[in-house]
Amino acid sequence: MSVDIGVVVISSVLPLLGVLVGTAATVFGQRSTTRESRIRSEEERRQTRRAEIKSVISVYLEAAQHLQTQLYAREHGREVSDIPVMVEQIWLAHAQVDIVCSERLRDPLVRHATVLNEVARHEEDHPDWWKAVLPYKAILLDAIREELELTGSASPRAAADGPDGSRSLLSSYLSMRSELKGKSARDDFPQRDR
Numbered sequence: 001m002s003v004d005i006g007v008v009v010i011s012s013v014l015p016l017l018g019v020l021v022g023t024a025a026t027v028f029g030q031r032s033t034t035r036e037s038r039i040r041s042e043e044e045r046r047q048t049r050r051a052e053i054k055s056v057i058s059v060y061l062e063a064a065q066h067l068q069t070q071l072y073a074r075e076h077g078r079e080v081s082d083i084p085v086m087v088e089q090i091w092l093a094h095a096q097v098d099i100v101c102s103e104r105l106r107d108p109l110v111r112h113a114t115v116l117n118e119v120a121r122h123e124e125d126h127p128d129w130w131k132a133v134l135p136y137k138a139i140l141l142d143a144i145r146e147e148l149e150l151t152g153s154a155s156p157r158a159a160a161d162g163p164d165g166s167r168s169l170l171s172s173y174l175s176m177r178s179e180l181k182g183k184s185a186r187d188d189f190p191q192r193d194r
Contacts, residue, residue: 046151063092068116109140
């Protein structure tokens, strides 16, 4: 009788063990697939974010380069009538970058846009506009490189001036303008060639 009970127990337990092993393998496989899918999804999201950041930075740099070309033409005696429109394009492109980029890019971006605004709108205060712009451009390009290197890491925007985390563009502009009137940008930053 003991052999019969052993056979019954074994014949009952073996299918149950098979079900448990099969279930464990299925759960393990699903977890592995889910983890791989999550990693792939995160990488795709990071690449999409990086492409978006590169795109808006490119638009800003193109607008800045166009304005600089016109400032150069003005410096060499050519009539350039649409400077105010180009300055507004700089601020629009600035806003697009500011929306998607991290806080570490914000200050160099505001400073660069502000100095371009200053030299474009106040030509008489900046006879050598390139010397005023160059240090800020160098700092901005360094910040852009860092932004693109660190894209994809968790980098929530830090709180800025306002209680909601926003920073007043006007206060940044006025601060930068008073800085520019008080001293030359070349006093603050090392010089680089054109």
